[in-house]
Amino acid sequence: MTKDQTIGEALRARGVSRRGFLKFCAATASLMALPPAMVPKIAAALEKARRPSVIWLSFQECTGCTESLTRSHSPTIEDLIFNSISLDYHHTLQAASGTAAEEDRKTAMKENYGKYLLVVDGSIPVGNPGFSTIAGVSNMDMLLETAAGAAAIIAVGTCAAFGGIPYADPNPTKARSVTAFLKEYGNRLPNTFTVDETGQTDPVDVTNKPVINVSGCPPIPVVISGVLAHFLTFGKLPELDSLGRPMAFYGKSIHDRCYRRPFYDKGLFANSFDDEGAKKGWCLYKLGCKGPTTYNACATTKWNEGTSFPIQSGHPCLGCSEPDFWDGGGFYKALSTPTGDITRTAVYAIGAGAAAGVALGALNRSKRAHMRKTHSKVGIDDLEKGDKS
């Protein structure tokens, strides 16, 4: 594939029929909740789109997001679409390494300055720049440097979107999400700043770079392709929710689309992983399912090309596409339950309350006994006040 091929040309070169291509556009449109009238527009845009340069920075991450996004054992349309972008820098997928890889990155940045897409996975540790480096450059500096010429940043995975696992209590590396990092450090100059090496001539404040959060641990593959398709078609990011995630995929909770929802509504829950309820496929709320507060497309789009998703496999949703999912009170504690041992607290409180109550009750009794003891008899002459002034 060459950089100058349009997506349409690239697809045809791979043997994708027009029909197959239109099917993909229709599927993408429906995934994005776009009306059918958009399909020709998507098709036309993708047909003519130049494959944009994409620089992928992997920071404090586990590579799970990359694994997810590239998981395909048989050629799929999504896979082909990835061939419709020019992935100019990616640690795991690129051929080059070392100085050559870094040179590739800088060249891509310079040639496409202001137009390339920056994909970030993994969180950015700010506790000590040395906690995570690439080619001796801290994540902090590399992000600042690369963001300067990016058209938009796609924070892939919960680590990049919200801080993810490194962010969990006590967050020893002081991990930050992309958005949080940019907010705090976006107006700083990276230590690696050189005039004109990367196409950046002046200091740039990247605080307000558009960021789209594609959260999930990892995210679902089609979510990425849908976002890219949108960007390629419309030249801008899709509608985002309050956490910066595309509404098309994160607009509904797992709970609202879960096939086990009727069991929840009827109050039929699995009490353990191997009891009758579990075997019958009942709701996993009691086992700690975070479906009600988790927004993602797992229940509809599912994983591995629609094979299954955690709940279908019998495991409660971890809430992995939400901020602080790791600190959400426990994967196996139902959302409506207290995080601490309330029973013990209540028992102690009853004891304390009983003691206090008996003490105060005794005080009451002794006060009244005293009153009764000091009762002064009321005679018929004591029914009128003595002093009538």
Place this chain on the structure above:
Amino acid sequence: MSASLEQGIHAFKEQIDAPVATFFSSCVRCGLCAQACLFYTETGNPEYTPIHKLEPLRRVWKQEYTFWGRYAKAFGLSKPVTDAELGDWEKYVYDSCTMCGRCSMVCPVGNDIAYMIRRMREGMAAAGHAPEGLVGATRRAITIGSPMGVKLPALQAQIRNAEQESGLKIPVDVQGADYMVLLSSMEIMNFPEFISAIARIFERANVSWTISSEAFEATNSGIQIGVSELAAELVQRVVDAAEKLQVKNVISPECGHAYFAIRWEGPNLVGKAFNFKVVHILELLDDLRKQGRLKVSSKETQKLTYHDPCQITRRGGVAEQPRNLLNMVAENFVEMPEHGTMNWCCGAGGGVSTNERADELRLKAFKRKQAQLNAVQPDALVSACSNCRIQLEEGLEENSMDIPVLSLTETIAAHLSDD
């Protein structure tokens, strides 16, 4: 020690027990007690809402017997009960309440408001805030022996009249009689036919009975004004006489509060269980009827309805007996809407009729009874309390209603069979 605010508050503190504390804790200000109280329904004045009549007592409870209330009081954050406030409350505790207990029947959280009013009166009286009329009646009851000032000679005159009317000897101070009869001053003065009526019934039913010349007064003004030691003194007189004559039972006549006082408060006032039984005249009459010792040879044919004296039916527990008796002696007995334990107070009991200041209010309250009567349209109204009778007669006259008020006992006596 003469009356003062301190005395009053002191008494309030003595009177608070677990029921009182529970009731105040539970009130949710739902207002259902208001629509059960005739003083509210006939005036529309929300100040007569039963639970409101207890407000000073409630504050004393809060400030003295709850942690938070004590805490607030210590920091000067609570509103103390003042003498002026108790003065304002006289009209709520005495003028517009007969302790009829109808509110206690409807409160959804179970508050027995009449129970609390009785206790609040202890403090009101000790603070010098009992109505003048009641103070005078109590003084007369203690010093003379009757709240209306009826002395033995007056009773003896009525006894002679009864003997003449009935042709029977009225037993007085008979040692070892089964029943010692008490009489209310109201009966002695206004309805002396009661005496000959019971004489004839007892003779026919072969009941051994007597009146004590030393303790014949049934009315207990101490209960009405709310001074337990004075009420106890009055009860003790009856106890002494009953023990002296060694009677087995004491009969409470047709008087509401008198029954409640001797039957339910009596032993608690004097601090000892009685060694005689206390029965209401209607209880005895019904027992005699059951045993076949009380028979009538004719019946009332006019349409009758029954006014339940509150202290006898609702607060006293004598509800079935009057109905049994009426079914025996009447052909056309019709119940009022809301009868029995849910009947409406006449408006005059518990000291209200002794309180001149409450006259106007009392007659306004009668309109509730008037409404009940209008629904039934009886030819005559039967009751078993002389105080109710006076109030009913007064109210009926005031509203130009031509319905005679009959005593149940006297009605039975009028139809007594000859054998």
Place this chain on the structure above:
Amino acid sequence: MTPAELLMWVRGPALQFATVVFVVGVAVRILEILLLGRKPDLAEARGSEVIGGLRTIISRSIPDRGTLQRSSFNVVAGYIFHAGFFLALFFFAPHILLLHDVFGVYWPSLPTQFIDALTVVSIITLLAVLFHRITHKVMRFLSRPSDYVAWLLTILPLITGYLAFHRVGLAPPLLMALHIGSVELLMIVFPFTKLMHAFTLFLGRYYNGAIAGRRGVNA
């Protein structure tokens, strides 16, 4: 504080605090009442106190006809919102799980749609109840500031629960946190207000029925 952190806080330390205040408060108030006791009654009983007391605990829930006619709004509205509140609290599946977690007991839940509809009815009824309290002369006369506070604390869990369930308006973790927080507020203020009637009414009805039952009256 992020919504997720707030939710963790209300499920954690805030709930601990609310539980302590609620349990200690209720225990203290009940014992303060009970230990005042009753003087023994020396008058000969006609009927049974215990039977009378227990009877009235139940029978007082049925209004007499006159009261029902004269105060129909109060009676009917009272039933509706109490029933709604209790059914939503004790028969909504996530609540049962919460109670199971704390008390170890479990019972069947009612259909969620039913609870949902009931909640709406209860909220509307409570609004009507407030209107009634403000406009009816006896209610207005009797009412104290604490009555309005109690009203607010009662309706908030219903409203926030409804919004949390339907995920309307704010982020779900925030809605959940507000709902749980509103319940904690209710728990904390509960022992200091007339809401104690939830516990003391059993005692009060018992005393009432016992006192009357002793005299042979069914109260």
